[in-house]
Amino acid sequence: MTALEIRDLTKNYVDAYTGDEVTAIGDVSFTVDEGEFVSILGPSGCGKTTVLNIIAGFVEQTAGTVTVGGDEVTGPGPDRGVVFQSHALFPWKTVLGNAAFGLRMKGVPAKEREARAREYLSLVGLAGFERKYPHELSGGMQQRLGVARVLVNEPAVMLMDEPFASIDAQTRRKLQEDLTRVFELRRPTVFFVTHDIDEAVFLSDRVIVLSHRPSVVREIVTVDLPRPRDWRTTTELPAFRRLANRITALLGEEEADDARTAA
């Protein structure tokens, strides 16, 4: 079953400084299946985050359609929970209050939403921190909460916007492994924006490689690495390096193309 379908997406905007109309997204189409982990990669400034913001309903597209579970998307909604790079947790709510926020908006009774929030908090490794406030958590733990807050809502697709980019390298490895573990356990549908090639290959079932702006889908790479995955074994597989090198080459060609255009 297709969870998310993007068809002929384009986005133009007017540059605030020059006043010129700029095409950020040329023509992007792809689908994400239910229970699939799909990453999107591309040269910096290619508009990967814009794609995510359009899917989330935060930004309006110039043309094209976004369909989630067969329905066309017009604005933000709980079927598309977002994990932000900046975490975007509510500082005035406890860890439990943050995790239960979506269920409260849905009108789930207090007892039930607390039980479900606790379940997801322990799934991401935050059991025992329910009464803390976000600022009392480390960056890595804050992002665990960001993931739990979305998953507890059981969205049709979880959108993740470079969620580990602002976290130190060591913690990032751990978070990537734990995200994989949670994914393999619960099989949510995930759409993941990143600029880290290894991260994309390690986490994903498929990787969408975008071209430079105006971006189009350059290639969709299928990652057929076995699950369950963990960082040590998976990254040492010859297939892992092969895939990573191939994507590096695809992105490298992009940069070479740029150099040619510039010259």
Added chain:
Amino acid sequence: MTTTGARPGHAKINPMRRLRRWLGDNAVVRTLGPFVPLLLFWWLLAESNAFPDAFFVGPDTVLGEFGDLIRKGILPGYLSDSITRLLYGVGFGLLIGLPLGFLVASSFWARRLTWPLLLFFQAIADIAWLPIVIVWFGFSLTAVTFVIVYTIVFPLILAVVAGVEQVPTELVRAARSLGAGRFRVFVEVIVPGALPSVASGIRTGLGYGWRALIAAEIIVGTSGVGFMMFDARRVGDVSEVFLGMIVLGVLWYAVDALVLAPFERVTVERWGMVRQVEAGR
């Protein structure tokens, strides 16, 4: 873990350091300590007879005056008059300023249309309204309340607008993508997100309101601390003027320490939204 024997590290703390720590931790010392040298200086200045008694009196005289006015019931009466006026003014000020602030902040057009007006009216000093207010309402509680409300409302509106603008877009987006509609976003995100700025707006507003009250009492006055001070000046009683000034300071300090600071401690400080002001914690 074995815990027999003396705890090392505890016995060896040098007594001076322990005294310093005790002084630093003690709330009374921390609150009143800085006033001790000030009082001492005041007392020495008065004792030196550098100024005649008609201009400058010492703390002992003021303390005597304080006891006297308490006994006669004048100070408690005036004080409760002043506080009642302030409460009325602040109450109405908050009631008008908060909703208006959120209204102005919530819409781009409302902000566009009202901003010049807000800046214009904020620029007219509160006291500058007194002549016309007295014409309209006479020497009454209404006149004083009007001036206080006026003083509080504008800084409050500006603080609310600034607070709403400070709420990160991502928090609003997060709430929306978790199923919150526009009203829930307002209640759950905009209002608490604006609170740090709103709290400091209330603090500023109260401070201005307090000053406006005293000024209004001096001019409109039939009772109150401001009236007491001005009346004392008329009959040449300097000690009562001094007393009035001290009462104003103590009262403001009390409002800040008993109402505003605890409110901020359980909200914005608890949430990690401001750095704690007090050092050494």
